[in-house]
Amino acid sequence: MIALVWKLKSILAVTCVFVAATGMAAGQSARLDPLFERLKSVDAVDAPALEAKIRQEWSKSGSPAADLLLSRAKIAIDAGDQKTAMGHLTALTDHAPEFAEGWSLTAMTLFHMGKIGPAMDALERTLALEPRHFLALEGLVLIFDDAGLYQEAFEILRRIEAIHPHAEILSRVRTRLEAKTLGQAL
Structure with a gap:
């Protein structure tokens, strides 16, 4: 358990550094930058459509082979076949190690396993x-919350809000995390 807490805290530190970085982080795309800027100020009713556009951009690897592996992994995930999904995702991350969405789906699949x-x-x-990647950050919130690291989960939740003020997870877990961290220094 202690090793897990240290791992979680080290990832929190890395996340804080990367999320705080200005426009020079690896993986940023000219197509994504304007979408993320709009996401910060869009009305709640328009946020889901903009989120879908961002997720669509995340799914574009630039490689037909990687796109095929991603597609097959998603089909396996939807079918509940984690083992097959991991086979496709392992091939995907081997083939395209700089493709963030491959790693994100890998994380989700491993978490479910x-x-x-x-x-x-x-x-x-x-x-x-x-x-x-607000979905990856959501994964961290769930893992930190599950590990009892409520302050850390709440801090990541704040980072999500700065990126995507209308993210569904905000309404789902904010109140519970606020209650769990009430009276604790944030």
């Missing part, structure tokens, strides 16, 4: 490549 340490590693890779 109960492999928290490897999931954390994949989240770290995702955020190193795309610090604004």
Whole structure:
């Protein structure tokens, strides 16, 4: 458990550095920058459509082979076949190690398989490549919350809000995390 807490805290530190970085982080795209700028100020009703555009951009690897592997992994994930999904995702991250979405789906799949340490590693890779990946940050919130690191989870939640003020996770877990951290220094 102590090793997990240290791993979680080290990823939190890395995340803070990357998320705080200005426009020079690896993985940033000229196509994504204006979408993320609009996401900060869009009305709540328009946020889901803009989020979908960002997620669509995240799915574009620039490689037909990588796109095929991603597609097959998503089909396996939707079918609940984590093992097959991991086969495709391993091939994807081997083929395209700079493709953040491959790492993000790897993290999600590993998390669902109960492999928290490897999931954390994949989240770290995702955020190193795309610090604004709010879905990867959501994964961190869930892992920190599950580990009882409520202040850390709340801090990541604040980072999500700075990137995506209308993210669904904000309404879902904010009140609970605020209650758990009430009276604690944030």
